[in-house]
Amino acid sequence: MSSAPILALENLTMRFGGIVAVNALSFTAQRKQITALIGPNGAGKTTVFNCITGFYKPTSGIIRLTHDDGAQYEMQKLRDFNISKQAKVARTFQNIRLFPGMTALENLMVAQHNALMRASGFTVLGLLGVPSWRAAEQSAIDAAVFWLKRVGLIDRADDAAGNLAYGDQRRLEIARAMCTGPALLCLDEPAAGLNARESAALSELLLSIRSDHGTSILLIEHDMSVVMEISDRVVVMDYGVKIAEGTPREIRDDPKVIAAYLGTDEEEAAAVMEAEA
């Protein structure tokens, strides 16, 4: 297993016209750990995510991903779909992006597209219905069923994703991301809009993804109770730059972090204080 961090950002900068959304940001996410990226609204967290997952091409800087076997990928050079296909980075979206007109099961089948394409002989063998394709399809269904069970949605497998409750949709999106078999899972505010019970279940799910499946996790989160409970490491951003980095305990006591929150968003500062207490 490679000893390099799974993800390393070096001097990542992203400009939109004259606005510098992310300025020379560097941090690492360690293998098989949960790294949280926090910061006040507008700090540039989602922009970082979009750079990592290929939706934006960064203005400058390097985003390096290292697999367990030592294979390295520079994400800023990959085409968008290859970030999932080759570099094995999966993501969820702040404002849930499921396929609403497809069932929960279908959503998870689409996530296994690349593996299934190969198994279907790029459609030719699948069209003929050869046994090896049927076996591959069945194992894809099995994988989907596994994740549906894991996120507690097995009863809703045949329902349209658009018909699921909000919290269910969030979990389905995580299950879908996991079905791509990721090395790194990027979650954009997975706890947003969840109630306390659902948040707790989410924390448990994320911890198990890390320990049982060996997937490293990078998450953006505003819910400090979740962040403080599950993160191994926390990176704090404000105005596009990193202002602190450390363990949850270190971050909690960092005056710069408290100032950043107090100065911008009292509610979240209160949340930090609360988590501390």
Place this chain on the structure above:
Amino acid sequence: MSASHPASSNGSEPVGAAFILKKAFLSALVALGLFSLMIGVRTEAGQSGQLEYWTRFGDLASLVAAVFVGSIIVELLRLWLGPRGGLGSFVPPSVQSGLSIAGRYLAPALLIFTFLVPVIFYNQRYILDLGILVLTYVMLGWGLNVVVGLAGLLDLGYVAFYAVGAYSYGLLSTTFGLSFWICLPLAGILAAFWGVLLGFPVLRLRGDYLAIVTLAFGEIIRLVLINWQDVTGGPNGVSGIPRPTLFGIPLTPGEGGLAAMLGIPFSPTHRIVFLFYLILALALLTNWVTIRLRRLPIGRAWEALREDEVACRALGINITTTKLTAFATGAMFGGFAGAFFATRQGFISPESFTFQESALVLAIVVLGGMGSQLGVALAALAMIGGFELFRSLEVYRMLVFGLAMVLIMIWRPRGIVGHRAPTVFLEKSKSISSDLVKEGHG
């Protein structure tokens, strides 16, 4: 016409006779304005080339009166159907779900009936010809459905691929003497090739822009067919295209013909029946392949693309190749249909491949309910059948067709079959309401 009037937008407001009359009067007034010159005055170039005109105030008056009466009837209907009685409520949900159950038996029944058409109507050439025409559009509809209904890519130039298929067969057979059965796959491949050629640059366009570019492409193909006289014969088209053979056995009277070989008396109907089953087979092939593809990763990727392109990219799906395969697949079926068209007609010209054809096929797909195979077949039957019913109206036919398109869209914007069937299920296949299904951005 003036439903924007505050009173009508508020259901609790009393709607009296005075209100209805006032609205009808306003509608009539608008109609008077619209038709005053266009109907009231008729122009025509006279003998000397000088433009002359005469008035038709009688026609104008009766048309305005018709609008007045029509407006009253519409208002009364609205009253009768209740406050929310838009046109959309003509089909209550209970009937809709009933339709979906009936749909399970409708498709096999329709298929069996179609197989029997040449037997039942053997002596009715007109019905057989109409059946062939309907089946051609069913096939075109199913082909375009892959692009529009599944992948959510709006293609207004589908007729271009139909033309490529028709001209491929027409030119290959008349120039090189190739047989229909060799040209058929070639026509499909060539059309698919053109589909990729067009698709490659334009597929990153979205929505209406894609629509207008495909429209322009369709027009370019037609204009080239008209102007490239040396190859395409220009406006005169290609004639003398060979009729199809039953794998080499011609359907002609005389020695080597099928009738002579079977020892039965020759009848021109044999060829019509043969053409009927040929297009039926081609249409069913299209249907079978589409149904299979939907259950394969490529088909699911098409539908996922229609639902959310961004999410697809995040799941590692190559958007470009996925769109291209949809375009090529749809184009290929269009090419097959084109080759069939050429062999049936024996003559093709650019006139058969106008924008109106593209619009007609698109209307069939949308009216059918995007993505629904049965819906598309029913829509093709209704549209082409309806079109035939109005044949006696001649010039009014396109007018009626255009009006029907507008009214159908207002009545059922999501088409006849308003639900989507999942491609895979664990316990039970639950159909998904079309309200949830997206229609794509591309």
Place this chain on the structure above:
Amino acid sequence: MDYFAQQLINGLVLGSIYGLIAIGYTMVYGIVGMINFAHGDVFMIGGFIALISFLVLVSIGLTAVPVILLIVLLVAMAITALYGWTIERIAYRPLRHSFRLAPMLSAIGMSFVLTNFSQVSQGARVKPVPPIVTGGYTLHEGESGFVVQLSNIQIVVVITTIVLLGLFTWLVSRTRLGRDMRACEQDQTMAALLGVDVDRTISMTFVIGAALAAVAGMMYLLYYGLVDFFMGFVAGIKAFTAAVLGGIGSLPGAMLGGLAIGLIETFWSAYFSVEYKDVAAFSILIVVLIFMPTGLLGRPEVEKV
């Protein structure tokens, strides 16, 4: 050089006509986000109404050309505007919050209705009119005998276009209606909450677009001396190309795009081949959409994730 100058003049005149139609596309696209497929046919209807009113005016004995032109212009604008209003009311308003494809098909249907309505009501044959505005100026006489001319009709077309363009630019930038339009363009829900009558504003957009198309129709009639029921389709696509080229949603862009398309078409016909002039126009549409989908003066669209 003289030939070039003459083509330049011709191209600018043709471009003015395309620009007037393009404004209707651009305004409607800006405010309701749909391609008004029937707009080309509204232009055709405008041409017909101009033709008929002109015939009637001449036959009742009016002889003063400027008076005739003014009356024809006003009648054509008024009645065609009513067409624009009615089309929106019948075919688009019920579908405003419907699925994206529905209004597009409804618009295509409406386009068929208009084309065939004028075919049925006025016959399929081309309607020629004698030259109404005659005369002109010789700008330059070349050594080879080639004459560069600027005809009075060309002057009329360009001046009318400039005046109306100025008028409508003032309308959408300085008046209450213009402000409402821009508000609806940004966010209809918010505009409605702030007391903008969205229905009325959208109706007015169609009315203005149709009125300008009527002007274009009349100019076409004066310039080419004929109208026919099928002229809306190709002119419509070219004007749409112009709107896209200029940057959809932008009024000056539409005019600029119109001039560009007019010039390209004229020069293509003059120097390459007349047969393929439409192919050239359509190819430009494709190339523009692919390589600069925001056009010359349009705003770039940022993809939100």
